Amino acid sequence: MFSQEFMRNALLAGTFIALACGVSGWFVVLRGQVFAGDALSHVAFPGALAAAAAGVDERVGLFGATIAVGAGIGLLGQRSFAGGRGTVGAAPAGDAAIGAVFTFVLGLGVFFLTLFSTSSGGGSGIQAAHTLFGSIFGLGSGEARLAAVIGLAAVLATLVIARPLLFASISPDVAGARGVPTRLLGLGFVMLLGVVAAEATEAVGALLLLGLLAAPAAAAHRLAGNPYAGIALGGLLAVVAMWAGLALGYAVPGLPPSTAIVTIAVGIYYASTLVA
Amino acid sequence: MGTDPHLTWNLARDVSEVLEYHFMVNALIAGSVVAVMAGLLGWFMVLRSETFAGHTLSMMAFPGAAGAALIGVAATWGYFVFCITGGLVIGRFSGGRGRSWSEQSAVIGSVQALALGLGFLFVSLYGGVLGDLDNLLFGTFLGISDSQVLVLVGVAVVAVAALAVLGRPLLFASVDADVASARGVPVRVLGIVFLLLLGLAVAATSQITGVLLVFALLLMPAASAQAITARPGLSLALTVAIGLVVVWMGLGIAYFSIYPAGFFVTTISFAIYVGVQIGAWVRSTARREIQMSEPPAEGVIA
Numbered sequence: 204m205f206s207q208e209f210m211r212n213a214l215l216a217g218t219f220i221a222l223a224c225g226v227s228g229w230f231v232v233l234r235g236q237v238f239a240g241d242a243l244s245h246v247a248f249p250g251a252l253a254a255a256a257a258g259v260d261e262r263v264g265l266f267g268a269t270i271a272v273g274a275g276i277g278l279l280g281q282r283s284f285a286g287g288r289g290t291v292g293a294a295p296a297g298d299a300a301i302g303a304v305f306t307f308v309l310g311l312g313v314f315f316l317t318l319f320s321t322s323s324g325g326g327s328g329i330q331a332a333h334t335l336f337g338s339i340f341g342l343g344s345g346e347a348r349l350a351a352v353i354g355l356a357a358v359l360a361t362l363v364i365a366r367p368l369l370f371a372s373i374s375p376d377v378a379g380a381r382g383v384p385t386r387l388l389g390l391g392f393v394m395l396l397g398v399v400a401a402e403a404t405e406a407v408g409a410l411l412l413l414g415l416l417a418a419p420a421a422a423a424h425r426l427a428g429n430p431y432a433g434i435a436l437g438g439l440l441a442v443v444a445m446w447a448g449l450a451l452g453y454a455v456p457g458l459p460p461s462t463a464i465v466t467i468a469v470g471i472y473y474a475s476t477l478v479a
Numbered sequence: 480m481g482t483d484p485h486l487t488w489n490l491a492r493d494v495s496e497v498l499e500y501h502f503m504v505n506a507l508i509a510g511s512v513v514a515v516m517a518g519l520l521g522w523f524m525v526l527r528s529e530t531f532a533g534h535t536l537s538m539m540a541f542p543g544a545a546g547a548a549l550i551g552v553a554a555t556w557g558y559f560v561f562c563i564t565g566g567l568v569i570g571r572f573s574g575g576r577g578r579s580w581s582e583q584s585a586v587i588g589s590v591q592a593l594a595l596g597l598g599f600l601f602v603s604l605y606g607g608v609l610g611d612l613d614n615l616l617f618g619t620f621l622g623i624s625d626s627q628v629l630v631l632v633g634v635a636v637v638a639v640a641a642l643a644v645l646g647r648p649l650l651f652a653s654v655d656a657d658v659a660s661a662r663g664v665p666v667r668v669l670g671i672v673f674l675l676l677l678g679l680a681v682a683a684t685s686q687i688t689g690v691l692l693v694f695a696l697l698l699m700p701a702a703s704a705q706a707i708t709a710r711p712g713l714s715l716a717l718t719v720a721i722g723l724v725v726v727w728m729g730l731g732i733a734y735f736s737i738y739p740a741g742f743f744v745t746t747i748s749f750a751i752y753v754g755v756q757i758g759a760w761v762r763s764t765a766r767r768e769i770q771m772s773e774p775p776a777e778g779v780i781a
Contacts, residue, residue: 232581232582232584232585233581234581235580235581235584236584237531237584237585237587237588238530238531238534238584238587238588240588241531241534241588241591245691298528298530298531299525299528299530299698299702300702300756301530302530302531302533302534302694302698302702303694303698303699303702303749303752306691306692306693306694306695306698306699306745306749307745307746307749309691309692309745310692310695310741310742310744310745310746310749311742312691313689313691313692313738313739313741313742313745314738314739314742317737317738317739317742409595410592410595410596410599411592413588413591413592413595414588414589414592414593414596416588417584417585417586417588417589417592418585418588418589418592420585421582421585421586421589424581424582424585425582457603457604458600458603459596459599459600459603461596461599462596462597462599462600462603464596465592465593465595465596466593466596468589468592469589469592469593472585472586472589
């Protein structure tokens with residue numbers, strides 16, 4: 204299995220993307236921002252299309268769109284997400300704003316798609332969109348290395364702000380009173396999430412991003428009471444799901460690796476609800 | 480079409496030109512039916528902060544269509560089946576008092592990821608190309624047949640009738656779940672039934688707007704109306720009115736343009752939403768300035 208180059212690339216990129224998703228996912232779940240992460244992965248697509256229509260490198264549009272929308276969500280959600288881990292019924296009111304913003308951006312994407320497919324002649328826009336978002340088994344070694352570097356950088360950035368972000372997420376009022384810049388932290392975190400979303404969406408697809416962001420972290424929240432143990436466990440479970448899914452996808456013909464990875468990740472979460 | 484459609488300054492002539500075509504009449508009827516149903520159910524979705532659940536239900540179209548292609552039935556059937564199943568699963572696993580909001584959103588995200596993963600599996604097993612993926616994602620209004628209009632009307636009648644029966648207790652349960660449950664309202668069951676209805680509405684709406692832009696009719700009109708007024712009846716009526724305006728304008732403009740209807744429907748809806756939000760912000764700022772001289776009211780600190 205390891206003699207195949209595509210498999211080594213998939214493992215390299217997959218491990219670090221999974222780690223980034225698991226670690227930042229712990230905070231995403233804590234702050235109730237899974238929807239925001241999902242929305243960011245959706246705007247990656249119109250961003251790349253807009254760049255393609257404008258003739259710019261697609262990465263510019265990809266990262267530009269996710270970071271800009273991340274900033275927008277961060278600003279819109281200042282008050283509503285601040286509560287984070289509320290009781291039932293303390294759902295953030297910002298989710299309507301997130302839905303409205305990303306739907307509009309997707310509407311723009313439809314517009315760019317038409318523009319793109321009419322200006323470039325024969326090539327169907329949908330086809331272009333598919334090639335923009337490769338599968339995890341289709342990564343080149345350069346792409347895989349870049350994904351690994353960005354994943355590692357995102358993990359480190361999350362760990363650097365982990366302590367104040369934890370304080371700001373659990374008790375925003377007290378943190379604010381103690382001089383923690385809660386707004387800036389919240390904004391910075393969603394923009395960081397935008398970087399993770401852009402990289403993961405481009406390298407492995409939006410599906411894996413969502414699966415690895417939500418399920419392993421939710422399991423970690425159930426299993427570990429200590430925040431740092433939870434963050435570590437979230438990263439670990441995501442990497443385990445990634446490795447097991449890749450192996451399964453390699454072994455079973457016809458089974459897409461992303462399906463296997465997501466199924467294992469959700470299976471881990473389900474098992475955690477039975478245990479704890 | 481005999482002549483190229485083009486916009487003139489004579490609005491009456493333009494409208495009559497649009498209505499000459501049977502497919503446009505079908506599109507307008509279907510669009511209006513969907514606007515009413517999506518508006519009413521979307522209003523409760525916004526009230527209950529279940530936007531993420533609604534979005535996840537719209538994503539069920541992918542495994543639905545892929546699964547339908549795999550076993551060789553019409554995509555619509557797969558879509559309705561997956562939407563309804565998805566509604567049940569989300570209702571079953573995300574509800575309950577044991578789970579905080581943060582975990583609920585993680586559960587919904589996991590359901591969506593799993594459903595998309597299933598969709599990938601179906602596509603891979605099917606091996607072929609999903610024919611009408613474009614229409615599925617971005618909607619079509621050109622090819623709505625008479626029988627599709629009938630199905631939409633049927634679904635809408637069922638959904639709106641169910642909502643008419645459930646509306647009052649559902650409103651109670653949405654606004655204050657604890658008190659409602661203490662008064663004997665079956666909050667949990669209502670929540671699951673509502674997600675079922677939402678699944679129906681999402682599946683129907685996507686026939687017009689496409690899967691990706693369902694929120695243009697489901698979310699934005701309701702979110703706009705709720706920012707305008709807090710009175711439930713008025714707000715519901717406003718939602719439906721905004722939805723109808725958005726559909727009519729969107730389809731009308733799209734007829735005279737080469738760009739897809741989904742783009743116009745979404746843009747008009749979003750423009751109204753942003754306008755209303757700005758208006759609400761200006762209003763609240765003005766009110767806060769008036770209150771500055773008075774002692775702070777309860778809740779201002781938070």
